Amino acid sequence: MDLLQLFISGLANGCVYGLIALGFVLIYKATEAVNFAQGDFMMFGAFITIWLTNTDYLGINFWIAVPVAMLIMGAFGYLLDVAILRKMFGQSQIAVVILTIALGFILRFAAGAIWAHEPQSLESPFAGREVRLGELVLGLEEVAVVFVTILLTFALYLFFNRSKLGIAMQAASQNQLAAYYMGIPVKRIQSLVWALGGVVAAVAGILFASKGAIDPSTGLLGIKAFAAAVIGGFGSLPGALIGGLIIGLVEPFAAYGLPAGYSQIAPYAIMLLVLIFRPAGLFSTTQKKKV
Amino acid sequence: MSLLTLENVTLRFGGLVAVNNVSFHVGEGEVFSLVGPNGAGKSTVFNLISRFYDPAEGDIKFEDKSILKMQSDQVPSLGIARTFQNIELFEQSTVLQNLLVGRHRHRKSGLLAELFFAPKVRDEERRHRAVVEEVIDFLELQAYRDKYIAGLPYGVRKVVELARALATEPRILLLDEPASGLSVEETQDMIFWVEDIKKQMGVTVLMVEHDMNLVAAVSDRVLALADGKELAIGTSAEVQSHPAVIEAYLGTGGRIGDD
Amino acid sequence: MRFVFKRSYDADIKLFKHRPQALWYLALLAVMLALPWIIDEFFLGEATNVLIWAIAGMGLMLLVGHSGQASLGHAAFMAVGAYTNVNMMESGIPFILSLPLSGIIAGVVGVIVALPVLRLHGIYLAIATLAISVLTEDFIVILEPWTGGVIGLVAPPIDLFGYEMDRYGTPTAFYFLTLLVTLLVLFAYRNLLRAPLGRAFTALRDSEISAQAMGVNIMRTKATAFGLSCVAAGLAGALLGLFAGAFNHETFNLVLSIQLLLMIVIGGLGSIHGAFFGAIVIGFLPQFIAISRDGISNLFGLGSVTIPGIESGVFAVILISFILFEPLGIYGRWVKIRTYFELFPFYRKNMFKRQKSYLKTERMR
Numbered sequence A: 001m002d003l004l005q006l007f008i009s010g011l012a013n014g015c016v017y018g019l020i021a022l023g024f025v026l027i028y029k030a031t032e033a034v035n036f037a038q039g040d041f042m043m044f045g046a047f048i049t050i051w052l053t054n055t056d057y058l059g060i061n062f063w064i065a066v067p068v069a070m071l072i073m074g075a076f077g078y079l080l081d082v083a084i085l086r087k088m089f090g091q092s093q094i095a096v097v098i099l100t101i102a103l104g105f106i107l108r109f110a111a112g113a114i115w116a117h118e119p120q121s122l123e124s125p126f127a128g129r130e131v132r133l134g135e136l137v138l139g140l141e142e143v144a145v146v147f148v149t150i151l152l153t154f155a156l157y158l159f160f161n162r163s164k165l166g167i168a169m170q171a172a173s174q175n176q177l178a179a180y181y182m183g184i185p186v187k188r189i190q191s192l193v194w195a196l197g198g199v200v201a202a203v204a205g206i207l208f209a210s211k212g213a214i215d216p217s218t219g220l221l222g223i224k225a226f227a228a229a230v231i232g233g234f235g236s237l238p239g240a241l242i243g244g245l246i247i248g249l250v251e252p253f254a255a256y257g258l259p260a261g262y263s264q265i266a267p268y269a270i271m272l273l274v275l276i277f278r279p280a281g282l283f284s285t286t287q288k289k290k291v
Numbered sequence B: 001m002s003l004l005t006l007e008n009v010t011l012r013f014g015g016l017v018a019v020n021n022v023s024f025h026v027g028e029g030e031v032f033s034l035v036g037p038n039g040a041g042k043s044t045v046f047n048l049i050s051r052f053y054d055p056a057e058g059d060i061k062f063e064d065k066s067i068l069k070m071q072s073d074q075v076p077s078l079g080i081a082r083t084f085q086n087i088e089l090f091e092q093s094t095v096l097q098n099l100l101v102g103r104h105r106h107r108k109s110g111l112l113a114e115l116f117f118a119p120k121v122r123d124e125e126r127r128h129r130a131v132v133e134e135v136i137d138f139l140e141l142q143a144y145r146d147k148y149i150a151g152l153p154y155g156v157r158k159v160v161e162l163a164r165a166l167a168t169e170p171r172i173l174l175l176d177e178p179a180s181g182l183s184v185e186e187t188q189d190m191i192f193w194v195e196d197i198k199k200q201m202g203v204t205v206l207m208v209e210h211d212m213n214l215v216a217a218v219s220d221r222v223l224a225l226a227d228g229k230e231l232a233i234g235t236s237a238e239v240q241s242h243p244a245v246i247e248a249y250l251g252t253g254g255r256i257g258d259d
Numbered sequence C: 001m002r003f004v005f006k007r008s009y010d011a012d013i014k015l016f017k018h019r020p021q022a023l024w025y026l027a028l029l030a031v032m033l034a035l036p037w038i039i040d041e042f043f044l045g046e047a048t049n050v051l052i053w054a055i056a057g058m059g060l061m062l063l064v065g066h067s068g069q070a071s072l073g074h075a076a077f078m079a080v081g082a083y084t085n086v087n088m089m090e091s092g093i094p095f096i097l098s099l100p101l102s103g104i105i106a107g108v109v110g111v112i113v114a115l116p117v118l119r120l121h122g123i124y125l126a127i128a129t130l131a132i133s134v135l136t137e138d139f140i141v142i143l144e145p146w147t148g149g150v151i152g153l154v155a156p157p158i159d160l161f162g163y164e165m166d167r168y169g170t171p172t173a174f175y176f177l178t179l180l181v182t183l184l185v186l187f188a189y190r191n192l193l194r195a196p197l198g199r200a201f202t203a204l205r206d207s208e209i210s211a212q213a214m215g216v217n218i219m220r221t222k223a224t225a226f227g228l229s230c231v232a233a234g235l236a237g238a239l240l241g242l243f244a245g246a247f248n249h250e251t252f253n254l255v256l257s258i259q260l261l262l263m264i265v266i267g268g269l270g271s272i273h274g275a276f277f278g279a280i281v282i283g284f285l286p287q288f289i290a291i292s293r294d295g296i297s298n299l300f301g302l303g304s305v306t307i308p309g310i311e312s313g314v315f316a317v318i319l320i321s322f323i324l325f326e327p328l329g330i331y332g333r334w335v336k337i338r339t340y341f342e343l344f345p346f347y348r349k350n351m352f353k354r355q356k357s358y359l360k361t362e363r364m365r
Helices: A002-031 A038-053 A062-083 A093-115 A140-162 A164-174 A176-181 A186-211 A216-232 A237-257 A263-277 B042-049 B072-078 B095-106 B111-115 B119-139 B154-167 B184-199 B212-218 B236-240 B243-251 C019-038 C041-066 C074-090 C095-117 C122-142 C171-193 C196-206 C208-213 C218-244 C254-267 C272-299 C310-325 C329-343
Strands: A130-133 A136-139 B002-013 B016-027 B031-035 B057-062 B080-082 B172-176 B204-208 B221-226 B229-234 C158-160 C163-165
Touching: A002 A038, A002 A136, A002 A140, A002 A164, A002 A186, A002 A216, A002 A237, A038 A062, A038 A093, A038 A186, A038 A216, A062 A186, A093 A216, A093 C122, A093 C254, A093 C310, A130 A140, A136 A140, A140 A164, A140 A186, A140 A237, A164 A176, A164 A186, A176 A186, A216 A237, A216 A263, A216 C122, A237 A263, A263 C095, A263 C122, B002 B042, B002 B204, B016 B031, B016 B042, B016 B057, B016 B204, B016 B229, B031 B042, B031 B212, B042 B080, B042 B172, B042 B204, B072 B080, B072 B095, B072 C208, B080 B154, B095 B119, B095 B154, B095 C196, B111 B119, B111 C171, B111 C196, B119 B154, B119 B184, B154 B172, B154 B184, B184 B204, B184 B212, B204 B212, B212 B236, B221 B236, B221 B243, B229 B236, B229 B243, C019 C041, C019 C171, C041 C074, C041 C171, C041 C196, C041 C218, C041 C254, C041 C272, C074 C095, C074 C122, C074 C218, C074 C254, C095 C122, C095 C158, C095 C218, C122 C254, C158 C171, C163 C171, C171 C196, C171 C218, C171 C272, C196 C208, C196 C218, C208 C218, C254 C272, C254 C310, C254 C329, C272 C310, C272 C329
Parallel strands: B031 B204, B031 B221, B080 B172, B172 B204
Antiparallel strands: A130 A136, B002 B016, B002 B057, B221 B229, C158 C163
């Protein structure tokens, strides 16, 4: 029973990692920018929701607060691209990496200044409730995390394969210039991808904060999401999710089986192993540059 | 004597056969051209010789020794230099620095000597520089010596790439579409240079080119490829009038010299 | 604008372009040598700090600015330098050996770490080195017998041929030691850039594929760049350990790695000057923030307000402004200003403007 409990909590954590990694890969695929602040986006989205719905703050109904928070983060992502990232057009990838890292620092600072540094959790309708499946007792929030993740993945799948906008995004990600010639507004599409990245981050943040406490430095767990994305093979959306699940599941079991101090290393060790033996990741679609 | 030999070389990308059982040899001192429609596998042949790809079958020999065991970066040490179809220069460096990188295969100094810039490193540098200056004189690049590549016009970049390949003091020069994108005058210059490279420097040239004026003017022999297969080999005139070649160009809707 | 009439190839090989330039640098060196008699002990300590940053900055500049490889984990190699140096000093190895050895060991560790990672392209390398940076703290805790775990180590006084020095007792001596190391690293760096290996580094940065076609062994050259970069980081780490007096796992955290990167970007990627300009900014910014914060709170009568994390917040804002408005860094701005006066009144506004282009993807699908 103990192990099953570990499994479920690992799964729930993995879903959050997977969602952060998803946002990260989404933006990378479409714009080739790597958003090192995706974890901080998640943190910020969580705090906005807490601010909207917790009784200490505004106390708005949870079901209104969630879409509002998603909208705010989406708008944030969109404006960020318009105001800053679009100006990076033509600069090196490293410059973008450094820029997004700096952005993460600013978000962390802003969150700390606005909402202080104590851990807080989201007052969600799921908190503290249980689900019984025969003899199995599960926390409702953990079940909700898994459920929402599946739902969101499915919605994204439909979006990218069925909707016109999603297909335009795919086209723009494969060849910007060609997409531009075909009449796709590449710049606006990129801003929309950043918006989508913000929305996904908000969802991840809401899930994370409803199953545990969050503080401004929680955004650093975005680094674990990078590990997840790398394990999944960077260009692949399902890969990012599966990578997240692998990391999420490895963590509790490593903590269970390994001496203290070593268990934190496990996710990164897996990532480094993947990098060494399958540098393109487990689900890679990328290849070498053509001459 | 045969300098470079391809024996029954085949390369597949998944289901696509990019190079299909191609054999040819380039004799010492010869100018040998590969022609054919786009997608015929010409550049792929270059990439095979550069060891960017491993052939599925067949052998590639330089002076009767197989080069298939070598890494890409060891190929230049044999005296094989190349240019690229879509110019690959070091954009953030000057022309001079670009050409000096071409001297890398002649590097003799070790890490420690270079960290302290030992006298022998200085001597080496002077010698590299002398060779590079000869190339600069030959290709008339004096005006651009200290200019950054990023600010140079296309035609000049094309010449710098040729210069960088020559700076390696090659025995065989692989030119990947040297005249593509050049004006009529620039192409005329290219014809003179390729002739001089062959006659004055005694360097063998293997060339991929669409411009049949250039091919006809400089080539000793021409090999036509289509869909990875050999169509015809011979002098430029022979190949151009070969029925299979005409078929390959016209039959697929393409025209000679259309790129 | 000065036109140099070149009479021999040596004109391009020499360290200084012309005599006045050499004189300027000589004057700068004279000021640096006279510094202990010009400024007081506190500022001498700050100057030492800046030089240590500059050493680490040169290391990272070689890697990022000249070889085009990202590293978000250089604090890890500074840690290697700091811990190995103190351990060697305590086991009786004389300082004259332990300092260079700590650099070399950091370099070797760097190469070992780099070899599997360097096969990867830009972004993967950034993530892998980021992971290394995150793991450093854990590793320091795990390796407690050598590192003192969370308690950390205390640096013993330096014994140089019987002459004892430490940062507080003999700040001038420690300053000169740091200056000497800085000059040595600088000299080696300059030499490298005019030698074949340095050119191979920049070739790698601009086009791997054609560097390879010119006979540059990609893996070995990248590993060399990474190793040399880590040697400088290790030396800086060793000096930082001695400078700080005591250090533990928190000294070499992720923030330090990011600060290093920030330093070279602010200074100006791709120039040695940039490492020094960046070091000056990074070295003095905390003081500047503290002073201006006190000034503001006094002005408004707020008493002493402390906002945690304000330093990294300010760093980040500065960094973003530089990337957006002056991607060439302080050095780039300096070159522009100099060119403006040299060409006056013929300077054109878009002289340094770079051509922007649609992204040429490195991916293939």
